[in-house]
Amino acid sequence: MGSRHKELVSVLLLMIALSILSPNIVKPVTADSENYKTPLSMPKEYINYTIVPDQQGTLWALVDGYYPIYLPENFTGNLSLLYPMPPQTTNISVSVNDMQIDWINFTQSNPAETHHTAVGDWWMIYINPTVAAPYFSLKIHYEHPIEKINGSYLLLYDLNVSPYLSPQSLNSTAYFQIEIRPDFTDLRAFNTETDSKWNPVMYNLTKTNSSHIVSIEEYSEYGKPLLGDLIVEFSLKQVPKFPSAAFAVVVAGAIAIAGLLVYFKRHQR
Numbered sequence: 001m002g003s004r005h006k007e008l009v010s011v012l013l014l015m016i017a018l019s020i021l022s023p024n025i026v027k028p029v030t031a032d033s034e035n036y037k038t039p040l041s042m043p044k045e046y047i048n049y050t051i052v053p054d055q056q057g058t059l060w061a062l063v064d065g066y067y068p069i070y071l072p073e074n075f076t077g078n079l080s081l082l083y084p085m086p087p088q089t090t091n092i093s094v095s096v097n098d099m100q101i102d103w104i105n106f107t108q109s110n111p112a113e114t115h116h117t118a119v120g121d122w123w124m125i126y127i128n129p130t131v132a133a134p135y136f137s138l139k140i141h142y143e144h145p146i147e148k149i150n151g152s153y154l155l156l157y158d159l160n161v162s163p164y165l166s167p168q169s170l171n172s173t174a175y176f177q178i179e180i181r182p183d184f185t186d187l188r189a190f191n192t193e194t195d196s197k198w199n200p201v202m203y204n205l206t207k208t209n210s211s212h213i214v215s216i217e218e219y220s221e222y223g224k225p226l227l228g229d230l231i232v233e234f235s236l237k238q239v240p241k242f243p244s245a246a247f248a249v250v251v252a253g254a255i256a257i258a259g260l261l262v263y264f265k266r267h268q269r
Contacts, residue, residue, distance in 0.1 A: 039166055039169075043068075044068065047066075048176075049061050051146065051155075051180045061144055061155060063143065067137070071136070073134075080128050085123050085144070086147075090144070094125075096139075152234065159229050160226065169222070175216075178213070184235060189231065192231060198231060
């Protein structure tokens with residue numbers, strides 16, 4: 001059996017182990033040892049977005065997530081983790097303790113295994129890092145085109161941190177920093193209580209020489225209702241654009257008018 005076939009068989013077997021679990025953002029699934037039920041904790045997570053247009057004018061989100069994750073005492077072994085990805089995500093890289101590791105397109109091998117969001121079902125990647133107590137740092141970079149829904153650009157970040165909350169780990173705070181480089185308007189932020197019920201979120205907005213920075217803190221607490229996914233939406237400021245031929249006519253007309261004004265002024269002296 002080839003190595004690729006072995007990998008697919010391993011993933012299919014893993015799917016059976018995952019069948020009783022629902023996916024979420026960086027989700028602990030299983031651990032090698034039966035003595036541990038992966039009671040991980042993540043008191044803080046840091047997510048940075050950079051919003052830029054490409055040469056065709058499509059807006060892209062460049063995302064960098066940093067997750068310091070704490071392990072049970074004396075834990076050593078492998079974890080199985082799932083992470084949902086927006087449609088058309090590319091340039092994915094994953095590192096554990098600053099060492100890059102491989103990832104697998106889990107949904108490609110298991111088409112029924114997707115992650116539901118308020119704006120559609122997302123595909124998932126699977127990673128299987130070797131880690132040891134007391135903690136490890138997980139970094140994930142990815143890039144995706146920003147969806148435009150009902151005339152507005154919309155970012156969604158899956159904020160389900162329930163696997164990291166317990167009586168031993170009472171809270172978790174997510175720190176978002178979203179740098180938007182194009183000029184925009186109508187900025188709003190929400191938490192998705194349900195697919196159709198979105199609750200407004202407060203944010204701070206600061207301006208730099210070349211962009212605006214949106215800062216948001218999301219606090220989750222054990223035993224209390226979870227916030228739901230974070231959504232940030234905005235519109236771009238429209239700049240009038242002329243077809244090249246029409247623009248040339250306008251410019252030529254303006255030059256002609258300016259020339260006539262100069263001519264009349266000279267002959268009125």
